[in-house]
Amino acid sequence: MPKEYKTPKLDELEKGPWPSFVKEIKLAAKKSEMSNDLLGQLEQSYNEKLGHWKHGGIVGVMGYGGGVIGRYSDLPDKYPSVSHFHTIRVNQPSGWFYTSDALRTICDIWEKHGSGLTNMHGSTGDMVFLGTTTDHLEPVFKDLTEAGWDLGGSGSDMRTPSCCVGPGRCEWACYDTLQRCYDITMRYQDELHRPAFPYKWKFKFAGCPNDCVASIARADISVIGTWKDDIRVDADQVKTYADEGLDIFNDVVLNCPAKCMRYDGEKKEISIDNKDCRRCMHCINVMPKALRPGVEQGATILIGAKAPIVEGALLSSVLIPFLDIDDEEEFEAFCDLIEEMQDVWCEEGKNRERVGEFIQRVGMGNFLEAVGVEPIPEMVAYPRDNPYVFYEDFYEDEDE
């Protein structure tokens, strides 16, 4: 019988209409002493306003450098079952599609080897198995791989790529996010499992500029779908929206960042100057039955997003304005560029320097030169506004 903890503070969080994580821990605690001790330690944290985990140590499965986060309680005597409480990151399938069978297999493995608690999913995208001991790592790994699953990334490696639902269920997907996410994951298994970079290296794939996987904010390489040709307009549907009361003028036209739409209120007709359109998606979002992205579709590749530590947060910035990433040749070229960038970053990057910080430190121009990409104005919001140019060539006159 597991020890019974009084958890008046946590019990408060069982109340209220939103589903309760405390209920989940208690549910798991019925079967797992680990989860039960977690409950105890967490209640103590709630009382003391202080976490009780020690700085992680390096643990893992044989031959892999990533996928496991070591974790130890700083009150191991009091909560012995969580004295080791490592998490295992399990690489999710593209788009987080599952079958009930697949989920049950996973649950069974985790029931056998761990706390029975998970995150579905971690914020990088993995399934997170929350809490096990060092001696269970190899067994759980064995069971997982035998069932067809593998670990995700952690440490200074390629991290588990993730993607939006894309062509699986979205009319706006401009390329096959699910497939390309899978392709990159499979291609870089070694990079994903064996940290060899200066720091983490994250990929996210969004099918259109709505960016439902937050790639521009959270991935070193952000792949965002877009299109080249004209927005497809179904004039009848425009009229229907107008008739149904949509304020096309104020809600659509006035919100167009490119100021490239005109609306004829009498005729209920919309016209778009597509050469100025920024592919922001707004008008399409508001009138999905009337407007659709063009048919010449592909992706914009951006680079460098990260959280604030150390130099301040970054959003990714444009590297390739348009790539027909579904095309195998262009995809190969993209992979070549990835590898080229990895090389340059590995060679010149400092320890714990994300690629975005690296580019800022060495200068975008120098970075482009090193990876063999031509500078183009699409890469900047605006050209420099300071006159501090490092001209590389100057003429030497005779008398020097």
Add this chain to the structure above:
Amino acid sequence: MPKEYKTPKLDELEKGPWPSFVKEIKLAAKKSEMSNDLLGQLEQSYNEKLGHWKHGGIVGVMGYGGGVIGRYSDLPDKYPSVSHFHTIRVNQPSGWFYTSDALRTICDIWEKHGSGLTNMHGSTGDMVFLGTTTDHLEPVFKDLTEAGWDLGGSGSDMRTPSCCVGPGRCEWACYDTLQRCYDITMRYQDELHRPAFPYKWKFKFAGCPNDCVASIARADISVIGTWKDDIRVDADQVKTYADEGLDIFNDVVLNCPAKCMRYDGEKKEISIDNKDCRRCMHCINVMPKALRPGVEQGATILIGAKAPIVEGALLSSVLIPFLDIDDEEEFEAFCDLIEEMQDVWCEEGKNRERVGEFIQRVGMGNFLEAVGVEPIPEMVAYPRDNPYVFYEDFYEDEDE
């Protein structure tokens, strides 16, 4: 007879429809050997693509530290009349209004003591007397002051303030630019003539947000007129503009940065949500007969503009969103604040550190604290987006 220089290069610049500075130099050269030698040296510069002036030395009039820029030719043997060629900065009257008599007096003084060449005006605003010798400095100063004129600033002092034409000839002036420019100039004569600051200290007064004196780009203290209440609308004149063919919708409403205007094309009526209006002036500029600033007028005070050296160019930023600067009490309070800021900057500023750079270095919050101004959200375009907050107070718990 002055030496005659062949100036084929400069002669090219006598051609063409725009008034020629070469003609002016030649005109002056008829009466002045200095201007003649200037012609010779300038032609040489045009041939060699190189200036021939030496780094300025410190020259001036007794008791003043500013107002004169020392200048020496590096070819004194070849162009002896410009071996000394100092400029004198003469403080212009507010708004650059002159009478013909006043101008003639000035011309006569300069004919007597210098090259006969001027800049009307220098880019800070002074009349610039272009070229004289050290021994003429005291005499020219004597003649000027006797005629009621005084020198402008140079070096690390308050620089000659300047202002737009304002109430003198502009319907949009929201305060008396001419008077306040004059007041500040007179009040700070000592600061203007005797450099005692870390670096230069410039004031510019614009009567409205059009900023016709470029104060926000060029003055450490930028005073820009604005108003508090509603834009005055003359509905009949709006109709007239519409009837005369102005595209009120596209040219006015769509350009409103606050998106706070609505236009009823049928009734030809404009409506403005004044609480959102940013006082940008655009609609008023386009329809001066129909729209006017409100009647509760005053000024926004901004601080810190400068050219790029060393840390990059700066525009001024909001210090006081609204000040009824025409009111004597509020003006006194403004002067008190100026002096407070001078003190703090003098005490903590580094040599050659403009106040804008100073504020960036010590932090706006600390600067405000030092000068006794409350921080308000009007001072920022947006609050910080990084989590690196220097909290000043933290609780100490018992066991420390």
Add this chain to the structure above:
Amino acid sequence: MADAAPQRITDIGPPDFQQFLPPVVKANYGKWKYHEIVEPGVMVHVAESGDELYTIRAGSPRLLAIDTIRFYADLADKYCDGHLRFTSRHNVEFLTTKKENVAKIRAEIEANGNPVGGMGRSITSIVHTQGWVHCHSAATDASGVVKAVMDEVIDYFKEEKLPAKCRIALACCLNMCGAVHCSDIAILGIHRKPPRIDHKNLDKICEIPNLSASCPTAAIRPATVEGMPSVEVIEEQCMYCANCFTVCPAMPIADPENDGVSIWVGGKVSNARSEPQFSKLAIPFIPNNPPRWPEVTEAIVKIIEVWAANARPYERMGEWIERVGWPRFFKLTGIPFEKEHIDDFKHAGLSFKRSAHLTHEA
């Protein structure tokens, strides 16, 4: 899938997603035409073929016991031919071609305590991190704050009654695992005291040059303390980012009285209308007050209500504030503007108001 291999299997990657796609998805892959939200939390996607796919989205606590996952799986078997997915914000979605199943799924999942919603102009689940449940670095809990906030705003999850989407995120320390920096509302755990130094052990477990280099403000200097090689922290230069602690366990920084939560607003990720933006500081500090962090929930509810009452349709939090100006935001929410709001980090000067574009009250 399972396949008893004698040797150790590695680098196989995740299963191919194809095997998990519902048949209707396979049939209409990349051929969807449009979608419609048919009721809160339920949308239909219509394919060019005319096929329809209904999605029922339900809120989930993310921290799930395996038995709950099994419950989801059972529900999928019952109504969705065994198909379901999770979203990028940790909700669970049931996918069915049968319109008549929608109400049934809703009933069963709601009965389990999972509200249906989070679509369109709503608040969806809060992206968050580990907190005291699993991380050594946390300045606050994650799941607890999230639960407390969602309890208060759940109506905005269940109904579409906001001007636009409102994305809330939480990260329990400045590492920002939730990547909260681009959220309409971000809750960020924050320390407010310099690290303590375990001089006895420091040299044994950490590399001093690396440690010094880790500090963004160069507040850490090598020093010999009681004869031992260690470091000192110039306290005035420390802004409590805890990067030193990440690099070196001998620099603990958590402190019950000084740890807490800051609130950030106006960020976004999508390119819709305006470009993606960072969230900006709204409330510098609220002390930790478990189990329900009432000051935090109150502030968030207030911010949402003010935005909802004042924004135009389709205006995200930051777009609204951008239009009416930050002074209005502070005025309407009643949040005091303080020195801490003014940036003083690297790009500080760029955040100053460098124009006369101001609103004034007559």
Add this chain to the structure above:
Amino acid sequence: MADAAPQRITDIGPPDFQQFLPPVVKANYGKWKYHEIVEPGVMVHVAESGDELYTIRAGSPRLLAIDTIRFYADLADKYCDGHLRFTSRHNVEFLTTKKENVAKIRAEIEANGNPVGGMGRSITSIVHTQGWVHCHSAATDASGVVKAVMDEVIDYFKEEKLPAKCRIALACCLNMCGAVHCSDIAILGIHRKPPRIDHKNLDKICEIPNLSASCPTAAIRPATVEGMPSVEVIEEQCMYCANCFTVCPAMPIADPENDGVSIWVGGKVSNARSEPQFSKLAIPFIPNNPPRWPEVTEAIVKIIEVWAANARPYERMGEWIERVGWPRFFKLTGIPFEKEHIDDFKHAGLSFKRSAHLTHEA
């Protein structure tokens, strides 16, 4: 004014402007109602009283011989009761209440070679600096380039045929006395070679610590050269700003082959519509080619024409580029985009395109 004082007069300041105001200005001071541009270069201001004031604006070379000033004075006497003013951009303005004088003033001032114009949607005089005429620091001439450019664009001065105002400014070195950093088109003199060091004299005339501190990129280090205290410059770190030369004459930087002109576009000062903005780099370098700098004038004319042909009414250069995007600007003007255009100074990262807001050509 003149008043023979026996003792030295100081600190009297400029004369009170009041004594220079035309009577109609005094009478209607602060009571102007509206204005109208009645013909290019001529406007009338109408006061609430109904009084009218005509202003005729004429281009001036700024660098004026006193005899030219006297000519302006005579003209003011003849038609304006002795009143005139100069503008913040160095034009001269004749002020009269008599409509019938307008044509006469125009005729006489034009006959003297001063075009009338510069109002409304036009190009007005170029704000500029000293150049080789008077400054030791110049990387190019000022007056010469200005004259050459104005000769080419004078029709835009004389007629109102642009989408909006176009402000051109020139500064002959990075000190930017013309404050060109916020101009629709800025011409900026620029060095491209590190300073030479006069080791023999340096220590005598300059303070070495001040000198080292003056360099924004920390490229200057104290060094002993041939036994003398001096400095060395790490050439790869130098971006030729010449701040060291400003501080120390023993660091000359001017160089005929490497000095020249850069072109910047899209800045503005007014708050009208958009907030004030810095100009951005369009052309990194054009060699000095006196007396007429044909490559410079050609580039500027091209930029103006492209803007004029493509901008909407009221769209300043920068507002147009902001709307259609920088790629379009480079494409239409044919200016090559190069590494130099990408910022690598302090705030570099903020100039990267951090969104998917892009135009694409099908």
